[in-house]
Amino acid sequence: xxxxxxxxxxxxxxxxxxxxxxxxxxxxxxxxxxxxxxxxxxxxxxxxxxxxxxxxxxxxxxxxxxxxxxxxxxxx
Numbered sequence: 001x002x003x004x005x006x007x008x009x010x011x012x013x014x015x016x017x018x019x020x021x022x023x024x025x026x027x028x029x030x031x032x033x034x035x036x037x038x039x040x041x042x043x044x045x046x047x048x049x050x051x052x053x054x055x056x057x058x059x060x061x062x063x064x065x066x067x068x069x070x071x072x073x074x075x076x
Contacts, residue, residue: 003011012020034042053059 012023015023054061
């Protein structure tokens, strides 16, 4: 059964100052992690940006055969 907030708080207060600081840092970092849907949206935005640059002639495409040839060479 998951711990309740009050139980977590009580257990946390039993930690040393250094341990509480480490835990607080980890909790704060976890708040900055994007959700799966946010990551999907960011990749979609990036793909659309790249497509727009390609259509405007700001970048050149690379044929799939060339991409695969390079990838295979890197893995060999």
